[in-house]
Amino acid sequence: MNIAVIGTGYVGLVTGACFAEFGIGVTCADKDEAKIARLQDGDIPIFEPGLEEIVRRNTRNGRLRFTTDTREAVERALVIFIAVNTPPQADGSTDLSYVDAVSQTIGECIDGYKVVVTKSTVPVRTTERVKRTIEGAMQASGNGRHRCSVVSNPEFLREGSAVEDFLRPDRIVIGAEDEEAIAILKDLYRPLYLIEVPFVITNVATAELIKYASNAFLATKVSFINEIANLAEKVGADVHHVARAMGLDGRISSKFLHPGPGYGGSCFPKDTRSLVSFSREFGVEQRIVSATVAVNEAQTQRMVEKISEAIGGLSGKTVGVLGLSYKPNTDDVRDSPALEIIRRLQASGARVRCFDPQAMATAALELADVAFCDDAYDVAKDSDCLVLATEWNEFRSLDFARLGTYMTTPVLVDLRNVYVRAEVERLGFRYEGVGR
């Protein structure tokens, strides 16, 4: 079977490479010429553990190809995955222009039966819209005699462990209205079927909603524990013990109960706001998710205030920030709390020095007037405070004695609660965590 993946970003590249690993012929298309040129040269444009190896292997054996020509990819394929970006608009609704553009192209060049799959995260009813757009373009281009099924197959991979998540997912969700398309997708995912990954086969709207409900629920856990952390600080409780004891209850689970600077990344912030927005279009309020969003936005400012209190105001101070990506093991800085905190520190008159093991290049496109440093020790030079913003492994065993010699004042604001207060204080540092 040959398939096409349109959009070769974090999701598209992992999807394409992993299907090639299953033995399927994959053409990945992207309109970004520079990205495709790099991929054709064997260079991986994103940092994602384990991805380089499988891209290289499958490019070499001819199962994985890259092109800027969506038509060429569509013509070769039985199944076409739409994996383009679906960014937020100012009002929280989802910008579907990229999905629309790809749907239009597919309709214009369809040359036989195809299964078109929405892999991008799209508001409920978008897969129906994709079908309408394709059929409209087919009619207008004289391709009306061909058939096409449209399926929703949301993606749940996490950046940082995307390859592993794709090859060993918790579940595969397929939303479709016709048996032929379901059979083809099951065939495509056969290697996962064989290792007994659960398949949830539903109608299209259900599949679309599963993705939003899952992300919104996880985001809600984060906001929930952050509000409990804020209370813990006031009443002299330690939120870690609270979260641990809560998590030992199997009905709750310990996952996503980590207090910190709030959730970020390319999914939770936009998907929660999108769910609130498109629910309203159907006349339904999502009050819990709306509160989750509001709590998350307030958490960023709380972190800035925490830093300010730790060093007696921000104006004229130098703050060193460790970590820029929204979580470890990725170079993705989209909606990263670290970046928003840096912007607010700067707005309050602080100078910022920073370092990230992988996200310096992506962050440099988003930040102005910061000093990009060589490592944590370079960041510490002349800093009034170090802020641990992203819990990369290399920040987990810092040499505080050495850091202290470089800093103007030895203060650690640990937004990820990586360190134990007593140990850091013993080394002469003032310590502030979250919810402890």
Ligand SMILES: NC(=O)c1ccc[n+]([C@@H]2O[C@H](COP(=O)([O-])OP(=O)(O)OC[C@H]3O[C@@H](n4cnc5c(N)ncnc54)[C@H](O)[C@@H]3O)[C@@H](O)[C@H]2O)c1
């Ligand atoms: N990143 C994640 O962890 C993740 C996880 C699950 C779901 N998703 C969803 O998957 C989708 C893609 O996310 P991503 O992070 O991979 O985005 P991304 O921005 O990394 O990649 C999207 C790619 O699509 C390309 N593109 C846009 N329009 C195109 C067109 N008309 N033709 C060809 N290529 C086009 C862009 O150039 C870009 O390379 C989004 O809907 C996102 O919500 C993302």
